[in-house]
Amino acid sequence: MKNENDERFVQSEVRIRPGDPPLIKFWKISKYFPEVIANNKIDLDIFPGEIHAIIGENGAGKSTLMNILNGIYQPDEGEIIVDGYGYHLASPQDAMAIGIGMVHQHFKLVPAFTVAENIYFGEKTKRIFISKKEMRQRMNLLFDQYGFYVDPDAMVSDLSAGEQQRVEILRALSRRARILILDEPTAVLTPKEVEQLFISLSKFRRHGNAVIFITHKLDEVLRFSDTVSVLRQGCKIGTYATKTCNAQFLASKMIDGDVGFHNENNIAFLKTKDRDPNIPPLMRLSNVSVINDQKIATLKNIDLEVYPGEILGIAGVVGNGQRELSQVVTGLTKPYTGQIFIHGLEVKKPNPKIFSSVGIGHIPEDRLKTALMSHLDISHNLLMRTYFKKPVGKSFLYSPRQAYQKACNMVRDSKISIHGMSFQISNLSGGTQQKLVSYREKEITTCLLVAVYPSRGLDIGSIKEMQEYFFKLRQRNISVLLFSEDLEELLNLSDRVGVLCHGQLMGVKAASQVTKEQLSLWIGGHAIDEGGRV
Known part of the structure; x- marks a missing residue:
């Protein structure tokens, strides 16, 4: 197997000619939540061989748009078109069936299973049993084709964040994904792991596949993407060839104005x-x-x-x-x-x-494991540190009305855009979760x-x-x-x-x-x- 350390990231050599069809087309996609327009008539094309970055402020609609493509949400208006055919994607399984795989910011692996077991766990097959030898052989084919090497017999609980991310990607590739959606893929990676990730992604897209990645790191956008689209307040502001952009330009598009960017x-x-x-x-x-x-x-x-x-x-x-x-x-x-x-x-x-x-306040490393209760709504998570203080609590008494009012005031004062206080905290984007945790800790x-x-x-x-x-x-x-x-x-x-x-x-x-x-x-x-x- 070729040593990946001898390779480097290369920009796409794909040349898109007028009239070439996109691999994926978002046509007038809209998604509404109570009191919030998450996506508003978004048109977006993703072409074969392209690494396409999606950027925007927290709450701009990036994750919602990608969750629609992955079948987690269904659009209220518009259509997803893949290879020229319109699809109604009712679930992530529907998306995977047509070659769309998503790697979420928080990995969805089983720590007690090996790498190979995680990759092939839940795979639809007519066979009841797949031997370890066959799993290794199939993984070696993926390694040779795309890179992303991980020891097949290693326990997931023993892997670094970068290695766990590779397992998630390999699981999508094992199901013949042609489009990879990566949500904040470098958030928990070391600089070396970031470099290796994009080396492997450059191999993936050479086969005519496409990569979409959501990020806030403009230096990585400028270095690794071919195309970048900017979302703001649920609308697409524009799509640009990355080589024509700089950080100042992208930042001003994201926040609607000059940011004095040095x-x-x-x-x-x-x-x-x-x-x-x-x-x-x-x-x-x-x-x-x-x-x-x-x-x-x-x-x-x-x-x-x-x-x-x-x-x-x-x-x-x-x-x-x-x-x-x-x-x-x-x-x-x-x-x-x-x-x-x-x-x-x-x-x-x-x-x-x-x-x-x-x-002493604490903004922890892992929001969902340490700072938040993912099955509770926004108001309960906001008051987790102060529920026993007046006017919400006193002695053994607890006032749900005062709790709800205080949580609403906290959200209003923080200027955080959310879809409603009754939403489970796990349904929010990672950036919004982080902002809510930060604002909550200000209280103590x-x-x-x-x-x-x-x-x-x-x-x-x-x-x-x-x-x-x-x-x-x-x-x-x-x-x-x-x-x-x-x-x-x-x-x-x-x-x-x-x-x-x-x-x-x-x-x-x-x-x-x-x-x-x-x-x-x-x-x-x-x-x-x-x-x-x-």
Whole structure:
């Protein structure tokens, strides 16, 4: 099998001539929810051999449009045309039957099954049993044709996020998908995994197939897509050849105006003054270690101080202890060794209630597993942290009317576009879920906000709003512990920045004393001295 590491992403060589038919045509597609027009008469063509990016702010209608193509929703008006034939797609099974496969932002795999079992689980076949040998042979054919290599015998629970995404894609390819829909495909991937994903996708589309991907990362749009379509408030603003676009142009189309775009995050805020050395830390970790269920140390002897009114950034490749550290400082994980001090007092028996009661908010890494109850509606999820406080709750009493009113006020004040308070939280886009979690945590944050990859799934405008909020917290002498994979974001926002590598804290330095290149080397395990030298 050819080594994928020797390959690189190549732009499409497909030349579309006037009159060439599209592989997929959206014709006047409209979708309505209570009080919201999610899609409004959208016309869109997807051609063979094309990687087509769909961008827009949260709530612009991107996920709804793709869910219509995948058969999850049915349009109220319009038609989906594939290969010149109109189809009514009543389910994802109907979509897969004509070659449309979707990989969702939150993977739908069975952790206790192997890779091969996940790929062929539920496949319609006349045979009752498929041997492991045959599954491996069929997977090897997919590897040779498209790439996306994953060990067929590996347990899904042991795979990285990038490997799990490959399994989802392989499952679609095993069912002969010709159109792949990817929803925020790079949100949980490392830079190396992003590169490998698009190398494999470039092989996939060389066979006359098409890729549609929803994203908020304009640098990836400009680098990897052939065509980009912009949605705004349920309408298609335009479709453009990517080579004719730049980030400034796309951002202005997304938010209806000039965004003063100099870099993707457009941060130009003032740093805080020098910290008073006489002010004690808000939180201090002393010799903290964490051991996982496999008896492996995921955090090793961490000493860390968070001071009032600072933004402390934590960098590192996913899986190097970020999740464990964020859970320790919010009470979700009890240290195996070491001590935690808040306002100088040791927390003897850490638990989430203690940390939230002193004003520590938490935007976690995994929204649906840690922050939200997917089977509950929006109002219940918004009030999860404050249901016991007046006017909603008092002693053992709970007022549903006051709860509903407060949730409505929170949504109104946050300016988040939703389809109705009774909607299950799992039916919202990932970006909208993230915004609701962030706004909910504002209600309890009075001393420290722990934000773990808070920009994931957010559009440019929402990212800027969140980052402005971090600076407002700092002005109120409230601290932010920011975990991020975006090195520019960390250096632009943080007063100090630290790096986790293999569960160890490599050190903490003033952000102004570290360059992006030095930070990258630090993440890779190279020590940096006081002068910033490697």
